[in-house]
Amino acid sequence: MIICTHCASHELDGTIFCNNCGTQLVLSPHTQKLSQQQARPSENINNNLPDPVSTAKIALHLLASKHLIEITEGRPLIIGRYDELQQVQPDIDLTIYNALENGVSRMHAIIQAQKGKIFLQDTNSSNGTFINSIRISPGINHPLQYGDIISFGKLKFQLVFI
Amino acid sequence: MPIPPEDYYGLLNIPRSATQEEIRRAYLHAAKRLHPDKNVAPGETELFLGVHQAYQVLSDPIRRSAYDATLPPEKPTTPIFTCQFLLSRNNLNHLTEKQRIYLLLKLIPTEEVKKITRHIPINLCLVVDTSTSMKGAKLDMVMQTTIQIINSLREQDFFSVVAFNDRANVIIPATRNKNPQTMISALRHIQTLGGTEIYKGLKLALQEVTRYSQSEAINHIILLTDGRTYGDEQFCYDLAKEAARQNVSIIGLGIGNGWNDIFLDHITSLTGGYCIMVSQPNEIEELLKNKFFQLSNTLAPNINLSFETVPNIEMSYIFRIQPEASPIIDENPIRLGAMLMDMPLKILIECIIQPQENNAPAITILNGLLHISAAGSISSAMSIPLQIRIPVNPTSEIESPPQEIIQALSKLTLYRLQEKARNEVADGNYNKATEHLQQLATHLLAHGETTLAKNILAEKKYIEQQNNFSEGGEKSIKFGTRALFLPTEERK
Numbered sequence: 001m002i003i004c005t006h007c008a009s010h011e012l013d014g015t016i017f018c019n020n021c022g023t024q025l026v027l028s029p030h031t032q033k034l035s036q037q038q039a040r041p042s043e044n045i046n047n048n049l050p051d052p053v054s055t056a057k058i059a060l061h062l063l064a065s066k067h068l069i070e071i072t073e074g075r076p077l078i079i080g081r082y083d084e085l086q087q088v089q090p091d092i093d094l095t096i097y098n099a100l101e102n103g104v105s106r107m108h109a110i111i112q113a114q115k116g117k118i119f120l121q122d123t124n125s126s127n128g129t130f131i132n133s134i135r136i137s138p139g140i141n142h143p144l145q146y147g148d149i150i151s152f153g154k155l156k157f158q159l160v161f162i
Numbered sequence: 163m164p165i166p167p168e169d170y171y172g173l174l175n176i177p178r179s180a181t182q183e184e185i186r187r188a189y190l191h192a193a194k195r196l197h198p199d200k201n202v203a204p205g206e207t208e209l210f211l212g213v214h215q216a217y218q219v220l221s222d223p224i225r226r227s228a229y230d231a232t233l234p235p236e237k238p239t240t241p242i243f244t245c246q247f248l249l250s251r252n253n254l255n256h257l258t259e260k261q262r263i264y265l266l267l268k269l270i271p272t273e274e275v276k277k278i279t280r281h282i283p284i285n286l287c288l289v290v291d292t293s294t295s296m297k298g299a300k301l302d303m304v305m306q307t308t309i310q311i312i313n314s315l316r317e318q319d320f321f322s323v324v325a326f327n328d329r330a331n332v333i334i335p336a337t338r339n340k341n342p343q344t345m346i347s348a349l350r351h352i353q354t355l356g357g358t359e360i361y362k363g364l365k366l367a368l369q370e371v372t373r374y375s376q377s378e379a380i381n382h383i384i385l386l387t388d389g390r391t392y393g394d395e396q397f398c399y400d401l402a403k404e405a406a407r408q409n410v411s412i413i414g415l416g417i418g419n420g421w422n423d424i425f426l427d428h429i430t431s432l433t434g435g436y437c438i439m440v441s442q443p444n445e446i447e448e449l450l451k452n453k454f455f456q457l458s459n460t461l462a463p464n465i466n467l468s469f470e471t472v473p474n475i476e477m478s479y480i481f482r483i484q485p486e487a488s489p490i491i492d493e494n495p496i497r498l499g500a501m502l503m504d505m506p507l508k509i510l511i512e513c514i515i516q517p518q519e520n521n522a523p524a525i526t527i528l529n530g531l532l533h534i535s536a537a538g539s540i541s542s543a544m545s546i547p548l549q550i551r552i553p554v555n556p557t558s559e560i561e562s563p564p565q566e567i568i569q570a571l572s573k574l575t576l577y578r579l580q581e582k583a584r585n586e587v588a589d590g591n592y593n594k595a596t597e598h599l600q601q602l603a604t605h606l607l608a609h610g611e612t613t614l615a616k617n618i619l620a621e622k623k624y625i626e627q628q629n630n631f632s633e634g635g636e637k638s639i640k641f642g643t644r645a646l647f648l649p650t651e652e653r654k
């Protein structure tokens with residue numbers, strides 16, 4: 001039995017794409033597993049985070065400012081920037097943080113919080129998505145942990161509870 | 163290309179290895195169809211006499227072996243195609259749990275194909291819906307393209323046209339292209355009237371296509387319709403099965419929004435064919451001509467997979483990845499369709515392995531026989547045994563499936579999300595349906611398919627408000643996700 005990292009649906013052994021949500025469940029031969037070792041970021045970040053409470057809300061904290069972006073539980077959310085020509089409206093629009101100048105793609109990544117777990121997937125963005133300074137391979141869900149530093153292009157966020 | 167009179171096997175449309183019983187049956191079948199009392203079309207009496215003579219010789223073992231000795235060797239020295247398969251897993255860890263395995267079957271034309279210079283005859287019947295709704299641009303475009311097709315027919319081709327609404331008429335009976343002007347002027351008799359009764363049209367079309375027993379011809383029916391048939395669906399399915407038995411494939415072109423794609427998918431895939439959507443009348447010309455020219459580019463028109471039922475294994479989904487992306491019905495034999503000269507035929511099969519209590523070192527996944535019938539460039543029928551066994555090895559590690567299977571499945575998964583959304587709408591589960599459409603759109607955006615993704619999101623909104631797809635909306639999503647299988651340069 002395989003449990004989908006994205007929608008938690010139960011799939012038969014040998015399944016390659018989740019039959020419920022279409023997420024790829026098995027790594028492609030060319031993509032490499034991320035190193036388990038987490039490089040600690042050198043940025044001046046808040047290391048005195050309060051203990052996570054299971055009922056707390058999850059948010060992305062923009063490190064350059066005091067902005068918080070709440071991540072609602074449930075469906076996957078598209079992170080990117082609005083583009084007038086293509087009419088792509090991401091769920092989390094980073095336009096106001098100078099997304100274009102900071103190298104954020106229109107459709108940069110997908111984040112999903114479900115049942116207390118948070119996953120981040122890069123959607124083939126031009127400048128990449130980084131978890132704790134490690135670039136993640138696109139198209140695969142990566143679990144996030146409380147306190148992780150996430151970069152979309154040059155924009156850096158920290159995963160916090162509010 | 164006329165059949166040489168001594169090609170007895172070709173006349174009866176049987177392989178050289180045919181048994182006496184097969185010879186007898188083929189003879190009765192051909193004789194019934196070509197009997198002079200029944201048909202008076204030019205050339206048929208000669209064919210009937212040829213068939214009779216073929217039977218006289220082949221039914222007598224002594225004369226048959228003497229005749230066989232005069233034939234040139236059957237097999238070409240280099241194969242014109244190769245058969246390969248890939249598995250998503252090369253080992254099973256256990257048999258205690260239900261599990262999945264994917265099989266990618268590939269028939270690949272070899273370089274040898276380029277040496278084929280034979281001009282294979284096309285035997286095509288166009289079945290044109292002439293119900294009232296076809297009036298105007300749609301029928302005009304069909305007629306205009308038909309004239310172009312007539313003008314591009316070669317000497318060896320057979321061509322016929324059947325028009326149908328509440329009734330069906332043969333507009334151009336199956337003939338060799340001797341006088342294009344006569345054919346073209348016959349098209350003037352087409353009038354629009356009444357409703358759409360597909361069975362009547364198909365029945366006449368099959369009659370026209372099978373009028374001439376041409377074992378090497380590419381036998382095809384192209385059905386053009388913009389409407390729905392009511393009440394005669396089952397008759398159509400039975401007719402399609404009969405067509406498949408006679409190696410006649412049906413291609414469907416559905417015009418506009420009103421046609422029934424589920425029905426048309428079903429009858430066409432029963433014959434190894436497929437259907438496509440023509441959203442605007444001005445697309446008719448390009449698509450119809452394209453399908454016509456594809457026929458002359460066929461290497462083997464009918465490839466079937468017959469299989470023995472294997473205990474604990476179920477083929478749960480069969481899909482043709484290319485040349486024409488289309489779901490395939492799991493009849494036995496499975497009609498896989500045609501192999502083209504310049505593109506491999508790729509079939510993806512999903513199997514479910516039921517849990518079982520034994521310590522077998524390996525289990526059989528598929529025990530089948532691939533049949534390639536004698537037509538096109540295949541001079542005599544071929545059978546390739548396909549036996550797939552997979553070892554059970556508890557210590558094996560989880561493997562990465564071959565990249566080609568992942569690529570095919572990533573697109574197939576999107577197609578199936580669309581299927582799921584549609585089933586949920588049919589069952590009244592609108593929330594589930596919109597959830598699947600949202601997931602589909604998200605994946606499409608990630609693949610850079612923004613136009614299709616936007617259409618799907620618009621459709622999702624429509625369902626949220628109306629509890630149904632917009633008119634034609636479900637079809638444009640279905641054929642939009644099918645088009646993902648096309649090479650990028652071919653997509654618009």
